[in-house]
Amino acid sequence: MNNQIFNIKNPKIAIIGLGYVGLPLAHAFSIKYKVVGFDIAQSRIDELKNGYDRTLELSEEQVKEAISNGMEFTNKIEDIKNCNIYIVTVPTPIDEHKTPDLTPLLKASETIGKVLKKGDIVIYESTVYPGATEEDCVPVLEKVSRLKFNEDFFCGYSPERINPGDKEHTVTKILKVTSGSTPEVAKYIDELYKSVITAGTHLAPSIKVAEAAKVIENAQRDINIAFVNELALIFDKLGIDTHDVLKAAGTKWNFLPFKPGLVGGHCIGVDPYYLTYKAKEVGYHPEVILAGRRINDNMGVHVANKVVKLMIHKGHTIKGSKVLVLGITFKENCPDIRNSRVIDVIRELQEFGCNVDVHDPWADAKEVKDEYGLDLLENGSCKIEDYNAIVLAVAHNEFKELDDMIQNLNHNIKDSLVIYDIKSTLNYFNERL
Template structure:
């Protein structure tokens, strides 16, 4: 393999994961960022990042970084890092279409000595069982003789300006000992937090799968507690605050579990387990709890309205927030939509306000029209996302004296709300 300094890197997929990675590597290597979305590439060339992960100044002042939609230009690169989405389909099964399409694109221009590194979240074995055959078929080259692979699971936390790409320790791996050392040295050259070299690609893949499955299970536990304590008329937040005084208590909070990782990755692990004849109990039970939280929230709001004497059909409801997490424009797999649709099924007039989200994206992805600002008076306000801006709102401007305020994130003063999750 060539010395590190002689390599040119291609980053395939320029979303929340790929763009920060491309920027970081461009500080030391020439980097070509590739995406099939022409609008995205045009915006990046003009210094605009709709994900708000990278500033205009950085985009316009990174001489080692270029962007393209032309796959043929990738032929000048020697290292290909794949950061495309790996979603699930409507049946909760892995959707590998973007990953395999990216592999085909790379395979068509792959050369002897090239290295392909996958960052997209997958089940153990996916890189070598699903992606490598595509690379071989498209290129006519032989794996681990003519070209090599690696896997380094993404650990980007959207919206987090402290734990950024270079400050999060990276797991690395390679298809041969030499390839593994190369991949590890490549990432170590730009990641300040250091690296952890896994013994195999499968180990690295599995490490990513269990990271988010573990969080999903822990959140499902506190969500189930919320379901139980609701029947006991106990404030779950107060219970968690009390339990949290013990040094080893894990401080997870109940809520809607969406996003590109926690609500998706456990299904990848479960899919692989089932293909081997094992049907996971704990992982899928946690998923079932978390997937039903939207219905619980909607029904809880309806009960609160009934208690205050409101007619349900026709009631005007304001949902504050539709992104999957606070202070971030990411709407991928948001479960706020579950609440929205359940309330609409009750015949309620539901409006959604979120200054962080793109109205165009929300409309395209979910068929929901965001309002520019709260207008009129609402029978109920449901706070679903803990954006800082929501704590500065004056609720008196759009609620009635008998309105219901339901705070899912427990960020508002307890005395000002009717219920918390």
Template sequence: MAVSFTLDRARIGIIGLGYVGLPLAVEFGKVYPTLGFDISKPRVDELRSGRDSSLEVEPADLIAATQLSYSLDAQDLADCNCYIVTVPTPINEHKQPDLTPLESASRTLGGILSAGDVVIFESTVYPGATEEVCIPIIESISGLVYNQDFFAGYSPERINPGDRAHRLPTIKKVTSGSTPEAARFVDALYASIITAGTHLASSIRVAEAAKVIENTQRDLNIALINELALIFNRLGIDTQEVLEAAGTKWNFLPFRPGLVGGHCIGVDPYYLTHKAQQIGYNPEIILAGRRLNDGMGAYVAGQVIKLMTRRGRLGPDSRILILGLTFKENCPDLRNTRVVDIIAELQDYGIRCDVHDPWANPAEAEHEYGIRPIAEPQEACYDAIVLAVAHHQFAEMGVERVRALGKTDAILYDVKQLFQRDAVDGRL
């Protein structure tokens, strides 16, 4: 049996309406009948009201997606014939892949799939996961046979939260399919909404591998620069000055030291290393980079403590203000933020930490991390200030207004290199 429909008869179901799923649903909803499904009632309610709390899609774009509707009922998806899965793929407390959302989505699909349908996965996984984990679940529940009764594809997401320059249609899309015909269909489907074009991979496994190494490469590059920062700090050399000097060569890569969090870079490498270990290979370089990057929060906290001690600001009543909690600037995304590592380490010293972030949702921060950000920090209250995220609001404040939040001789530590070196007491 072949794919039972052509593009002009495609009815698309998007499973998961987060940072990845919603932009996809909106673009497809401008062209095809599209149903966005999510298990969160607040999320569906806000989208129906024309609002996106993730700030990834403008209200005007929500309105422009005239063929897009939303549902909390999985049975409503049964009218679709092409399904795209965009659920999270996090790691657990042991830094192992947590495929629970993906498995749940596969069970949902198994209950609604019809002969001739196509299922496309976008969630980041290790090579082989789509056909080794998801497809067997769908087959078991649906009673349909893979590549005979239904078909699959994989097209890895490339969303960069908060990035206004690189939007879904302007980012080239990698595509793949379980048969040559399915691959051509998947490629044509995405080509109809992606102005930047597509790249058709030879197999689902190749497309899965391409996605997982994109962020593994970035993770390792940042790990190298973080290690250089540790070395240069011991040598008394400013890392930023070194990077600026080295950056005058045309082929020097412009990475900067910092915390590595978010839904991709700090997570995806563990999917690849998990699979590598399954097949008997111990990935040394990738895991070394992960360990180094995961330790940067504790390193920053240690540097702040040293500076406070030297200045006599460390005591039983010391208070520190953390500016920023989201995993990156000018974005409300709190997923896997490593700012919490700085906070946890400082709290281990018995230091009270206040957190201020104009982008973070206070209820979400409290639910996810037990941290309730304060609305407005008071002036002259803190023994140290840690600029953890470079939100534009902090840049607009300027270093003097930021310093005014601290007591006399308070420490100002700049994780994001937002201010000039001679204006702060320490930075990565």
């Protein structure tokens, strides 16, 4: 084994992918190490150089702090050729068939392969199925670099645990799982992360174990949410308020406090498909995980159908009716629109013939247009009295005043208006999920 790798006393780290995961990680490492942030999007590089993070994970002060620490932002491959540690934080989405799309991951591996040198370490943080690092990424690194794995270069896996929009559980405050392709490399990687992660680290016995740990974290949450979503479907037919039931059950000390809702985002709504894909590949058909996915994927249609029924009961003609959907991001107080299941509610309402307007003060209008083909209403351009129904889809802080606005409406308008509260944050509503 080439022991030269363990003599890297001054790591120079390249972060490949500067999104919700990569940028906060780059900032954390920049406090102690030389860091180069690499992203293929020129617009992203330009914004960061000017101190602006469109994901809002870092403040302008934090971005400028990283720059003052010597961090570079670039989309030029020659700027990362002198690095000796490469950390990959690119997206790992699914395609329209719910199949893992490793294209960004493999492209990032190709990029690194072009500059990979003897003694370098490549660490993957992107969510994958067990085996992806060594079975899918390493062959690309070997082919492009013409170097041999675990002789000339080494790999590790440390799953990201970023929670978009969470200003309390930031990257350094969340315990980090680490792993490496040899025991010596694993220890080196663990010490590297431990030097910046104040919450500490957990060294997994292998890369596959670390990969599996990541993918089941969100699969577990997905299944738990699917359970309470199924309860919501059952209790809806029984005429019982699900939240009243959960509140009563929650008085027991070991009852888990999950709530029904739309399950989107780049993690919970995606990661389980990585695990089920690998399970099928080795001859096992997962039942519980896929059942949970089916339930959660159908909740948007359920919401839209309930809204339409409520409008019918209030005497509204459905075709041509006006519906205002508040929120398009996948969670509150966060600009991330990836895999937002609010779109399922919108599309189903449109199928019924409703004219649907969408307002979200957090979302980027251009991103929403590019991703979903929707034009967002500008701030202040919507009046709730102009609509037949309002769907509170995302509990942004800006929507907290909706209760007062509804109470101040003309009595006749208020009686005819349908209010559906997906997030159960309002005091005044006709129905909630």
